[in-house]
Amino acid sequence: MIEVTHLTKRYGAATAVDDLSFTVRPGTVTGFLGPNGAGKSTTIRAVVGLERPTSGSATVGGQRYADLPAPLQEVGTMLDGRNAHPGRTALGHLMGLARTHGIGRARVEQVIGLAGLESVARHRVRTFSLGMGQRLGVAAALLGDPATLILDEPVNGLDPDGVRWIRHLLRALAAEGRTVFLSSHLMSELTETAGRVIVIGQGRLLADEDLQTLVAATAGAGVVRVRGVDPGPLARALEDRGATVVMSQAGVLEVTGADAGAVGALAADLGVTLLELSTVSGTLEDAYLVLTADAVQYRTTAPARTEETR
Structure with a gap:
């Protein structure tokens, strides 16, 4: 279980996360939504120990990430699918991670197969497309067979087959009783994958609800x-x-x-x-736009129409 309790993170005079509290429970895929600049990435980085909170806490299974004895086997994370060294092969990258936790080659080959990377396992990462890099990032997150998964925009760059693969994979993992925390801007995909949704804006909690309840309450269903x-x-x-x-x-x-x-x-x-x-019926996108109407940091306007010149 992921628990964020009165989490605040400031950078000088700027507050990225403001007294944020929520719980991500096992057994369902929980979507994490918010406008650009809402504090999603800062929150996730605080959960996995890459940011030190100004106040409050973020724990996994009741412990700070830094205190976990074998983090790879307890929390699988993908914050950037393209974080492997470009000169390494996919197999070499995963074997390097595996050795830090005493994970055997059999598990490495298993996650390569699970991610559909068998044919390119010995190819250099620099040759990978964005979608292949995403698959490698997911494979790395699954390497330790963790009870908790935290994925940031895992479907970016995936083709339709890859999108369907990640959707079914995350549902199956949640059905096994794992905690799955998924950050994404793709409303249609979250609608197909998530059972619960957490929405933040300007670093504050806007909603923490079952997806269907949230849509019915805020989207004009x-x-x-x-x-x-x-x-x-x-x-x-x-x-x-x-x-x-x-x-x-x-x-x-x-x-x-x-x-x-x-x-x-x-x-x-x-x-x-x-x-x-x-x-x-309303949609998750409708609900999201209602909830975040006053929390958008970067607002766009339609271009003015100009007279056609001849």
């Missing part, structure tokens, strides 16, 4: 979309019953305050023919 023949009477009847109805120019109703079953039953009572009746 539960809006019923209705398209029908002459939907006006239905709209008025719904409003009389306390629902909120917004009608588009195309005659499509967006209803809140009534579920799809109630809307369909009312339409039947009124004799309104429905062409579409569906519940519009």
Whole structure:
């Protein structure tokens, strides 16, 4: 279990992490989200002993990372998939790491196979694509068969097959009862992989929830979309019953305050023919944008349109 307790990290007058507390529990993939500059990397680096907290603590299994007797076998980390020496082979890089913890060659070859790197195991790392480097980084994180995994943007540069591989791998590891902490900006991938989500902004905790609960609470889930023949009477009847109805120019109703079953039953009572009746679910991206609306450090604007010159 990863525990971050009242963690604060300052760099001079700048506060990167501000009294942050959360727990990452085993048995599920926990996603870690936040805008650029939110303090995610600083938090992760504090957990693995690369940053010393100004105050508070970050522990794994109740211990500071620096106090773990065999860290590679307890916490697998990938903060940068391209951290291997470019002149080494993938096999040589992993064998060097293995020797620091008395891990045998059989395990090295096992993780090479798990990462799909058998055909390039003896190739120099300098020849690797970004995706191959990511696979090597994941292999290194798995080398000690750790109970806890901390991965920062592991799918960057992976092709669709690689993305699917990492998704199934992380789910399987969590199902074994391991703690999996995954930082990523890819909302669609986190939706497919994570069961819980922690969101921070400006170094502070914004949300720590089950993914589906978070989406339902903040992303406008539960809006019923209705398209029908002459939907006006239905709209008025719904409003009389306390629902909120917004009608588009195309005659499509967006209803809140009534579920799809109630809307369909009312339409039947009124004799309104429905062409579409569906519940519009929110997304993790919607929820994230709502939560971080006031915590974005770098904000972009759409370019101004210019007159076409001839």
